[in-house]
Amino acid sequence: MKKNEKLNQWLWKWHFIAGLISLPFIIILSITGAVYLFKADYEKPKQLHIKEVTIQGKPIPLQKQWEIANTNAQKKPNSMVLSTYKNQATQFVSGRFGGKSSLYINPYSGEVTGAITAKKTDMYKIRKLHGELLMGSFGTKIIELIASWMIVLIITGIYVWWPARGWNLKGLFIPRIKAGKRTFFRDFHAISGFWISGLLLLILAGGLPWTDVFGSNFKQVQKMTNTGYPVTWEGRQLKSKPSGEPMTLDQMVNTATALKLPGIVTLHFPKHPKATFSVSNLNPSDLNSQKKIHFDQYSGKQILINDWQDVGILMRGRMWVMAFHQGEFGNWNWWLLFFIAITLAVMSISALASYLLRKRKGSFGTPKIHSRFKVGYGVIIAIVVLGILFPLFGISIIALLIFEYVRVKRNKSIAVQSA
Structure with a gap:
């Protein structure tokens, strides 16, 4: 690719300015992102006494456990997570997303083993630092702005780095060590940035749906193009036919278990006498296996089933990049994200080191552009x-x-x- 040297100077100037402004935020994003990947490992031992119990004979009916949860939870539970092991406490869930809280019941004694509120966990604070700098909606917009500029940094960085006089295979992989510290740090920044650029764009795509402005606009496009979840996914329009007594929770759990859905299976409770029971599974490692099934709360008859193919293409794409962003596709995804996060932090610090070594006293060191250049x-x-x-x-x-x-x-x- 033949480069326009004047354009190269202009792009280098704005890459430099945008990078210098974004640098502290990018370092925060990379470090908090790397830390948040350890969420499960960090929380498991701290929550073990709440989530695991000693097996003691025969468990009490789930219907009775539901009554205990309704009595003890600060907010009435709207769902429960199906247990997969006999030593698991039964998890009853109230609220959604950041407002989610779970109450755990010992299935053998009926004792409340504890409650976990998402907002009160250490990792929730790390997530909020990562997503909004602990500054609420204003912080979210700062992160969104930085993420937008990171896309520009990647594009301009590739153009500026792209060799103008042919390729040197060694220069694609190894920084120049003997050319001085400034050149070494510059090369490390440029080479590592080039190799992670594609994955970094994918990670940014996974984070942008959580933002205020872009995220809201994206949801509007989904709605206008009918490419989100189908209107039947939540089952609000579906109705049970009242006839006698509703099914017990035990009967409904048996029905849900018989479906043999992979991943974390959740049973959603009816909100009123004419509403339905709903069963869904969260299985990020295989999104195609996710389903949402609605049942008449009196007869247990299946009313409607939605699978992943019923979900619109924009929502499917959005959920895929969001799952990738969180490292939910398995160990390879986790290690890849951890590597990218560490590389991003180190390459950012190397860019700062290169800048400080080239910066003259009393000057910002902003690259000059040709006086006659026109965009x-x-x-x-x-x-x-x-x-x-x-x-x-x-x-x-x-x-x-x-x-x-x-x-x-x-x-x-x-x-x-x-x-």
């Missing part, structure tokens, strides 16, 4: 498209243009006064 239509169109796709990035570009315009006008005014 081409192709670049303008690309920026506009990115600005529309990522609105916060678009707003930041407008702010930068205003700042640059004011700066140039001010410099001209000073030059005239000096003359």
Whole structure:
């Protein structure tokens, strides 16, 4: 690829400026992301006394356990997770997402072994630091802006790094060690950045659906194009036919167990006398196996089944990249994400080291661009498209243009006064 040297200088300038501003946030994102990957390992020993029990004879009916949970939970449970081992405490769940809390019942004694509230865990704080800098909605928008600029950093970084005078195979893998510290750190940043760029874009795609502006717009597009979950997925329009007494929880759990669904299976309780029981399974390692099945709460008859093929293509793509972002496809996914997170942190620090070594005292060291350079239509169109796709990035570009315009006008005014 023949490079436009003037464009290369211009892209290098903005890669430099954007990178310098984003650097502390990128380091926070990479470190907290790496730490959050250890969520299961960290929480398991701390929660073991709540989730595991001693087997003591025959378990009491699940219907009775449900009554105990309704009495002891701060908020009435809306679902339960089917146990897969005899020494598991029965998990009754209230709320959803960040507001989720679980009450655990000893199935043999009926004793409440404890409760786990998502918001009160250490890893929830790490997640909030990772996703919103512990600053709520405002912090989420900062992270979204940084994520948008990271996409630009990746694109501009590849162009700037791309060799203009042919390929040197050694330069694709090994930093120059004997050319000085600054060159070594620069090479390490560029080479590692090139090799993880594709995966990093995939990871960013998995994080963006959680953001405020882009995430909300994405959901709107799903709704407009009917490419999200089908309207029957939650079963709100479905109705049971009241006839005699509702099924007991034990009967419904037997029905759900007979389905032999893989992953974590959840039984959702009816919200009113005409609502349905619903069974769903969470199995990120094989999204195609996920289902949502609705049952009449009186007869136990299956009313409707939705499988993964009923889910719209945008939602399926979104769930795939989000699962990849969290390392839920198995050990290979976990180790790959951990490697990317550590590499991103080290390459960011190496970029800072290279900058500090080249920076002259009293100067920011901003790369110079040719005075006659004019941005081409192709670049303008690309920026506009990115600005529309990522609105916060678009707003930041407008702010930068205003700042640059004011700066140039001010410099001209000073030059005239000096003359």
